[in-house]
Amino acid sequence: MAGDTVTAQTTTPGPAADTPLRIRTVTAENVLTPAGAAIGALGLDWVLFERVLPFSGVLGFWVSWYVLFLVFYTAIAAFQWDIQSVRDKFFSVAFSTGGVLATAIVIDQVAYTLVRGFAAARYPGFITQTMANAGPLSPVYVGGVAHALVGTMEQILLATLLSVPLGILAAVYLAEVGGRAAGPVRTLVDAMTSLPDIISGLFILAFAVLTIGLPKSGFTASLALAVTMLPIVTRASETVLRIVPGTLREASYALGGSQWRTVLNVVLPTARSGLATAVVLAIARGIGETAPVLLVAGFARGMNANPFNGWQTSLPLYIYYEIQSPAPADKIRAFGGGFALVILVLVLFTIARRIGGGTPGELTRRQRRRLDEQSARQVAARKGTSE
Amino acid sequence: MPSEAHTRMMPSVPEDTPRAIAARVSTGDKIFRGILRASGWSVFVITGLILVFLIIRAAKAFRFMGAQFLTTSAWITFSPQHFGIAAILPFGILIALIAMIIAVPTGIAIALYISEYAPPRLKRPLIALMDLMAAIPSIIFGIWGLLFLLPRIIGFDSWLGRHLGFVPFFNFRLSTSIAANYVGSTFIAGVVVSLMVIPIVTSLSRQVFSQAPQGEREGAYALGATRWGMVRTVVLPFGRAGVIGATMLGLGRALGETIAVTLIISPVWRFNFHILESGSNSIASRIAVDFGSFPDAGSMGLSALMAAGLVLFGMTLVVNTLGAIVISRSRSGSATAD
Numbered sequence: 001m002a003g004d005t006v007t008a009q010t011t012t013p014g015p016a017a018d019t020p021l022r023i024r025t026v027t028a029e030n031v032l033t034p035a036g037a038a039i040g041a042l043g044l045d046w047v048l049f050e051r052v053l054p055f056s057g058v059l060g061f062w063v064s065w066y067v068l069f070l071v072f073y074t075a076i077a078a079f080q081w082d083i084q085s086v087r088d089k090f091f092s093v094a095f096s097t098g099g100v101l102a103t104a105i106v107i108d109q110v111a112y113t114l115v116r117g118f119a120a121a122r123y124p125g126f127i128t129q130t131m132a133n134a135g136p137l138s139p140v141y142v143g144g145v146a147h148a149l150v151g152t153m154e155q156i157l158l159a160t161l162l163s164v165p166l167g168i169l170a171a172v173y174l175a176e177v178g179g180r181a182a183g184p185v186r187t188l189v190d191a192m193t194s195l196p197d198i199i200s201g202l203f204i205l206a207f208a209v210l211t212i213g214l215p216k217s218g219f220t221a222s223l224a225l226a227v228t229m230l231p232i233v234t235r236a237s238e239t240v241l242r243i244v245p246g247t248l249r250e251a252s253y254a255l256g257g258s259q260w261r262t263v264l265n266v267v268l269p270t271a272r273s274g275l276a277t278a279v280v281l282a283i284a285r286g287i288g289e290t291a292p293v294l295l296v297a298g299f300a301r302g303m304n305a306n307p308f309n310g311w312q313t314s315l316p317l318y319i320y321y322e323i324q325s326p327a328p329a330d331k332i333r334a335f336g337g338g339f340a341l342v343i344l345v346l347v348l349f350t351i352a353r354r355i356g357g358g359t360p361g362e363l364t365r366r367q368r369r370r371l372d373e374q375s376a377r378q379v380a381a382r383k384g385t386s387e
Numbered sequence: 388m389p390s391e392a393h394t395r396m397m398p399s400v401p402e403d404t405p406r407a408i409a410a411r412v413s414t415g416d417k418i419f420r421g422i423l424r425a426s427g428w429s430v431f432v433i434t435g436l437i438l439v440f441l442i443i444r445a446a447k448a449f450r451f452m453g454a455q456f457l458t459t460s461a462w463i464t465f466s467p468q469h470f471g472i473a474a475i476l477p478f479g480i481l482i483a484l485i486a487m488i489i490a491v492p493t494g495i496a497i498a499l500y501i502s503e504y505a506p507p508r509l510k511r512p513l514i515a516l517m518d519l520m521a522a523i524p525s526i527i528f529g530i531w532g533l534l535f536l537l538p539r540i541i542g543f544d545s546w547l548g549r550h551l552g553f554v555p556f557f558n559f560r561l562s563t564s565i566a567a568n569y570v571g572s573t574f575i576a577g578v579v580v581s582l583m584v585i586p587i588v589t590s591l592s593r594q595v596f597s598q599a600p601q602g603e604r605e606g607a608y609a610l611g612a613t614r615w616g617m618v619r620t621v622v623l624p625f626g627r628a629g630v631i632g633a634t635m636l637g638l639g640r641a642l643g644e645t646i647a648v649t650l651i652i653s654p655v656w657r658f659n660f661h662i663l664e665s666g667s668n669s670i671a672s673r674i675a676v677d678f679g680s681f682p683d684a685g686s687m688g689l690s691a692l693m694a695a696g697l698v699l700f701g702m703t704l705v706v707n708t709l710g711a712i713v714i715s716r717s718r719s720g721s722a723t724a725d
Contacts, residue, residue, distance in 0.1 A: 060543040088613035095504050098496030099513060102589070105582060106520045109531045116534075166426055173427030177420050183715070185427045188434060190711030194587065194636050196643020196703050197525070198671045199437065202696040205678075206440040210689075227433060234430070259412075260419035281522065288524020291645040291671070295678050316526045320646065323530050331534075338527055345522055353515060 033076050034093065041068035070094065110342055117339025120332045127340070131318075132302035136327035145337050147303040148318035151218055152344075154307040155297070155314055156287050158222035159229055163286075164279050167233030174234070175241035176263055186238070192231035200227035201295035209296060218307030221297035221314065229286040236281060240274030241267060273355050280352035284345050290316035315341045437700060445694035448687060456694060461656055462673065464688035472670065472695055474658040478573060479669030479699075482648060483641035485577025485662060486584050490641075491634050493581070494588030501589070502596040503618055514593070521586035529647035532579035537570065537651070540578065544569040548663045556662050571653030573667040579651055580644045584637040591636065595629025595717055596622050628717035635710025639703045645671035670699040 045065040073093060077086045119140065120126055126144040134143025170189070174182050204224040208214045244267050252262040268275070298311025299321060315337050322334035412420075449456060452471060459471025501513045548559035548569075561568040569575075599622045607617040648669050654676070655666030674692050 059539050060546040084613050088615040091615040095496045095500040099500040102497050106516055112535050169426035173423035177423050187711045188430050191707035194640040198645040198674050199700050203437045206444040259416045284522045290526045319526050349519055
C-alpha cells in the first residue's frame with residue numbers, strides 16, 4: 001500500500017508540494033560561542049571550587065558551573081551582537097537547558113532504578129517466589145515479588161473495571177451533552193486530577209472499611225485506586241472526544257441518527273485509539289500509586305491470589321516496606337520491585353504511544369487495510385444480493 | 388453594524404429573528420442523556436462523599452481538641468491525648484512552596500522549549516518524555532530521592548548553609564560539617580516534590596503556549612522581533628492565565644504528595660523556617676506513617692488522622708478548584724477547537 005501511494009505521488013504531474021524552506025542558523029559563531037563559554041566556565045568553576053573557595057559537592061559544582069556558563073555566554077555574546085540578539089540567545093540557551101534537564105532527570109531515574117534493581121531482578125526466583133520464606137537477613141536470591149505482582153495485576157484490573165466505564169461515560173457527558181451543568185463538572189474533574197493521593201485511601205478507609213465494614217483487602221485497595229483513576233480517565237477521554245470532528249456527528253444526525261446511535265456508532269469508534277491511550281495512561285498512573293493502597297490493602301508477605309479476602313500486597317507497597325527495612329538485602333529487593341514497576345510502566349506507556357499515535361480518525365496502516373477488506377466484502381455481498 | 392444601518396433605512400421590514408428550533412428528544416436519547424448526566428455528576432457525588440465521611444470520622448477528634456487542633460504542635464493520640472496541625476501544616480506548605488519555586492520556572496522553561504524552540508522532530512519525543520515523567524510512580528521518586536539524590540545534594544546543602552547562612556531560610560544552627568544534620572530536611576523533600584510537579588506545570592502551560600495565535604506570532608516576527616521578543620510579547624501574555632492555573636494545580640499536587648515525602652523527611656514536631664536542617668513534616672506523611680498504629684476503629688488516633696486529612700483535602704480542593712477555574716477561563720475561547 002505504501003508503494004502505491006509513493007508511485008501515485010511521483011507520477012502525478014503538478015506543482016511541487018509546499019515544503020517550508022529550512023533556515024539554517026548554524027554558523028561558526030553560534031557554535032563556538034556557547035562552546036567557549038562552557039569550557040571557560042568549567043575552568044573558572046574548577047579553580048574556584050577546588051582552589052580558591054572552600055566549596056564541595058558534585059551538585060554544587062554543576063550548579064555553579066551553569067551560572068558561570070550563563071554569565072560567560074552573555075558576556076561573550078555581548079561582544080559580538082546587539083542587545084536584542086544577546087537577550088534572544090540567552091533565553092534560547094536557558095530554555096534549552098530546561099529540555100536537557102528534564103530528559104536527564106527522567107533517564108537518570110529510570111536508569112538508576114533499573115541498574116540497582118537488576119541486582120535483585122537477575123535471580124530467576126525473583127518473579128516466581130514470595131517473601132513468605134524470606135526474612136530481612138536472607139540473601140537476595142531468596143524471596144521475590146510474585147505475590148506483589150499478582151496483587152498489582154488484580155488490583156489494577158479491578159480498579160480499571162470500576163473507573164474506566166464510569167470515566168468514559170462522564171467524558172461523553174462533558175463532550176456530547178454539555179450544557180450549563182457541564183462547566184462545574186469539568187472544573188471539579190480538573191481539580192480532582194491532582195487530589196492528594198492519600199485522600200482516596202483515607203476516604204475508602206472511612207467509607208468502605210469503617211462504615212460499611214468491608215475487611216481490608218485487594219478489593220478495597222482497588223476501590224481507592226479507582227477513585228484516583230476516575231478523574232484521570234475522564235479528563236484524558238474528554239480531550240480525545242472533543243477533537244472528533246463535528247462534521248462526522250452532523251453527518252450522522254443528518255442521516256436521522258439519534259444521539260445515542262451517533263455516540264455509539266460514530267463518536268466512540270472514531271476516538272477509539274485515543275480512548276485506548278487515555279485508559280492505558282490512567283492504568284500506568286494507577287499502577288504506581290502507593291498512598292491510596294497503603295491504608296486499605298494491608299500487607300502480606302505470602303501469596304494471596306484472592307483480592308476479595310485477606311490482605312494483599314502490591315508492587316509499590318512492597319517497595320515502600322522493603323526500602324524502610326535497615327537490612328541491605330531488603331533495600332536491594334526494594335529496587336528489584338522498582339525494576340518490575342518501572343518495566344510495567346514503560347511497557348504500558350509504550351503501548352499507549354503505539355495505539356494512540358495519531359489524531360482521532362487517523363488510522364494505522366493495518367486498520368486501514370482491515371477497513372478496506374471489510375468494505376470490499378460488503379460491496380461483494382451487496383452485488384451478490386442484487387444479482 | 389451594517390445590518391443596523393440597513394434596518395434603520397427600511398423600518399417597515401420587521402427584524403429577522405431566528406426561528407426557535409426545538410427538536411423532540413426521543414425516549415432513547417432521554418435515557419441515554421440521563422445515564423451520561425448521572426455519570427458526569429458522579430464526580431460531585433464522590434467529592435461530596437469524601438467530605439461527608441471525613442467529617443463524620445473526624446468529628447470525635449475535633450470535639451476533643453476544639454480550636455486547639457489548629458494551634459497544637461504535637462501528635463500524641465494515646466492518653467493523655469494532645470495533637471494538632473500547628474507544626475505539620477506549615478511544614479507541608481513550606482515543602483510545597485520550595486517545590487513550586489523550583490518547579491514553576493523550570494516547568495515554564497521546558498514548556499517554552501518544547502512549544503517554541505525545539506526542532507520539530509524533537510517535539511513529540513519530548514512531550515512523550517514529560518508524560519512519562521508524570522507517570523513515574525511517586526515511590527520511584529521516593530527511593531531515587533532517598534538513595535541517589537540525598538548523598539549528592541548534601542554537598543550543595545552544606546555550601547548553601549555555610550555561605551548563604553545570612554539568608555534567613557538558609558540559616559543553619561547545627562554543625563555544618565556533619566552530614567547527618569542535612570538528612571531529611573524540608574529542602575530535600577521540596578526538591579524531590581518539585582520534580583513531581585514539573586510535568587504538571589509543563590504539560591498544562593505547553594498546551595496554552597501552543598495555542599497562541601499564529602497570526603500574532605507572525606506579526607511579531609514581521610515587526611522584526613527576535614524569537615525571545617515574540618515569546619515575550621505574544622506567547623507569554625497569551626499563556627499567562629494558563630500558567631497561573633497550572634501553578635495552582637501543581638501546588639495542589641505538591642501539598643498532598645505523600646510517599647516520596649514520607650520516605651525522605653525525618654519527622655520533627657516544632658515548626659521552623661530552617662529549611663536546610665534535618666527534620667520536617669507534612670499532613671500526608673503523618674497519615675501514611677501513623678495509620679497502622681491504631682487497629683481499633685474507634686480510637687482517637689484514627690479520628691485525628693481523619694481530621695488532618697480533612698484539613699488537607701479542604702485546602703487542596705480550594706487551591707485546585709481555583710486553578711481549574713483559571714485554566715478553563717484561559718481556554719474558554721478554544722473550548723470547541725481544542
